[in-house]
Amino acid sequence: MNIETRTVADWANYPVIEAEVASPLSREDIRAYILSHERLIARGNGRCYGDAALAPHLLSTLELNKIIQFDPDSGIIGCEAGVLLSDLLPLIVPAGWFFHVTPGIKSITVGGAVASDVHGKNHPSKGCFSNWLISFELMTADGEITTCSRTENPTLFWQTCGGMGWTGIILSAQFQLMKISGVNMRQTAVKAPDLEVLFRSFDEMRQWPYAAGWVDGTDKKGRGVVFFADHASPELAGSLIFPQKKTRNVSFFAPSWILNPLSIGLHNRIIFSKAKHGEQLVDLDTYFYPLDRVQNWNRLYGKRGFIQYQFCLPEENAFDGIRRVLEIIRKSPETPFLTVLKRHGERPPEAVHSFPIRGYSLALDFPRTRSIFDLVKKLDDLVWSLDGKIYLTKDACSAARMGRVDPVGFGHPKFTSMLRERLRLR
Numbered sequence: 001m002n003i004e005t006r007t008v009a010d011w012a013n014y015p016v017i018e019a020e021v022a023s024p025l026s027r028e029d030i031r032a033y034i035l036s037h038e039r040l041i042a043r044g045n046g047r048c049y050g051d052a053a054l055a056p057h058l059l060s061t062l063e064l065n066k067i068i069q070f071d072p073d074s075g076i077i078g079c080e081a082g083v084l085l086s087d088l089l090p091l092i093v094p095a096g097w098f099f100h101v102t103p104g105i106k107s108i109t110v111g112g113a114v115a116s117d118v119h120g121k122n123h124p125s126k127g128c129f130s131n132w133l134i135s136f137e138l139m140t141a142d143g144e145i146t147t148c149s150r151t152e153n154p155t156l157f158w159q160t161c162g163g164m165g166w167t168g169i170i171l172s173a174q175f176q177l178m179k180i181s182g183v184n185m186r187q188t189a190v191k192a193p194d195l196e197v198l199f200r201s202f203d204e205m206r207q208w209p210y211a212a213g214w215v216d217g218t219d220k221k222g223r224g225v226v227f228f229a230d231h232a233s234p235e236l237a238g239s240l241i242f243p244q245k246k247t248r249n250v251s252f253f254a255p256s257w258i259l260n261p262l263s264i265g266l267h268n269r270i271i272f273s274k275a276k277h278g279e280q281l282v283d284l285d286t287y288f289y290p291l292d293r294v295q296n297w298n299r300l301y302g303k304r305g306f307i308q309y310q311f312c313l314p315e316e317n318a319f320d321g322i323r324r325v326l327e328i329i330r331k332s333p334e335t336p337f338l339t340v341l342k343r344h345g346e347r348p349p350e351a352v353h354s355f356p357i358r359g360y361s362l363a364l365d366f367p368r369t370r371s372i373f374d375l376v377k378k379l380d381d382l383v384w385s386l387d388g389k390i391y392l393t394k395d396a397c398s399a400a401r402m403g404r405v406d407p408v409g410f411g412h413p414k415f416t417s418m419l420r421e422r423l424r425l426r
């Protein structure tokens with residue numbers, strides 16, 4: 001097993017730490033590392049934003065990348081935890097299958113999808129990744145392997161879904177895929193001149209299973225565009241070849257001043273004026289993974305990195321709360337570059353660690369300035385007062401209470417990330 005000490009950061013490039021990164025090739029390697037180290041955490045592909053996959057000892061799962069089984073009749077797939085969703089697409093799509101739930105990025109590992117219990121643009125109808133998870137194998141602090149499902153070790157199953165790696169190392173997982181007829185999606189865009197119309201469109205277009213809105217965080221009225229979608233009917237569904245798109249790469253860190261209120265305001269004006277009302281056919285890659293077109297886009301924020309603040313508010317507080325959040329931001333020196341609004345449905349009562357609650361979430365990306373932490377504090381206070389919460393997989397600096405998760409109430413102290421230690425300290 002390769003073990004090296006190097007600087008590591010998650011996707012938002014803040015914080016950056018020096019850590020020992022072990023890359024085990026087998027279960028024996030993992031057991032040996034777990035038994036001989038404290039303060040360690042599993043690391044998938046580091047696509048969480050803040051400090052959830054950072055610790056003095058990191059156990060990378062990227063070498064655990066075997067597909068164990070795939071039944072093209074039932075759509076059940078089993079693989080090792082380090083397999084990326086993008087590795088599965090060329091196998092499952094030609095056989096007529098796709099993920100029930102996928103986040104807006106395909107280069108995450110299956111272990112990361114379970115540990116953050118990720119959600120997609122269809123949470124009201126499909127829930128989180130755990131809704132489709134059949135079972136997984138977990139190596140716990142004593143080096144033992146436990147199989148977990150809804151019926152076998154159910155407590156450990158639910159503590160691990162959204163449990164941010166604190167229960168152990170997920171070795172493999174088995175989950176159910178969704179049948180598709182082709183790669184095409186029907187997409188319709190609704191251009192909203194203000195936040196009220198934007199929210200109303202989510203309500204009026206409830207029959208569309210997928211929805212995600214872009215909000216212009218620099219606009220007083222909170223204008224934006226919501227992209228609704230559904231899988232195209234069989235006659236329009238197109239082929240079953242997953243389109244491999246050309247990507248661009250940001251090969252160096254941009255100077256930190258590039259994303260400033262002026263450039264962000266201009267960018268948003270262009271996005272809004274170019275957006276067109278109406279329906280079109282787009283493929284899976286275009287609808288689900290638009291950000292994957294630019295590799296390493298996180299470097300656009302410069303070496304200082306950025307903060308993503310994603311919160312969810314209960315339905316009854318969501319419109320007013322999000323309006324007030326945007327107002328607070330507008331009065332602050334900070335400017336969010338990317339702002340994404342999603343609607344969420346009921347959470348199964350067992351899924352105690354899943355982020356979404358019935359209501360709306362907003363994700364905001366801010367360049368990391370000195371004063372961003374003051375703004376986060378204000379936002380935390382408001383979100384808390386409205387019974388909301390933040391998404392721990394995005395967090396780097398929120399108050400401990402905001403994830404509504406007890407950092408010592410479950411899991412094992414051996415498995416600890418900077419996130420867990422930060423929550424414990426406050």
Ligand SMILES: Cc1cc2nc3c(=O)[nH]c(=O)nc-3n(C[C@H](O)[C@H](O)[C@H](O)COP(=O)(O)OP(=O)(O)OC[C@H]3O[C@@H](n4cnc5c(N)ncnc54)[C@H](O)[C@@H]3O)c2cc1C
Nearest residue numbers: 044045046047048103104109111112115118119164165170
């Ligand atoms: C551009 C972009 C868009 C995104 N969109 C969404 C979205 O729409 N919805 C959403 O829910 N999320 C979204 N995310 C967040 C991302 O899906 C999650 O953070 C995911 O967990 C990252 O997976 P990873 O493999 O990179 O894991 P990492 O980032 O390496 O780790 C994330 C967490 O999972 C734990 N973990 C990873 N592997 C294991 C394992 N084998 N065993 C135990 N614990 C493990 C880590 O300890 C850590 O706590 C997005 C991220 C990016 C960069």
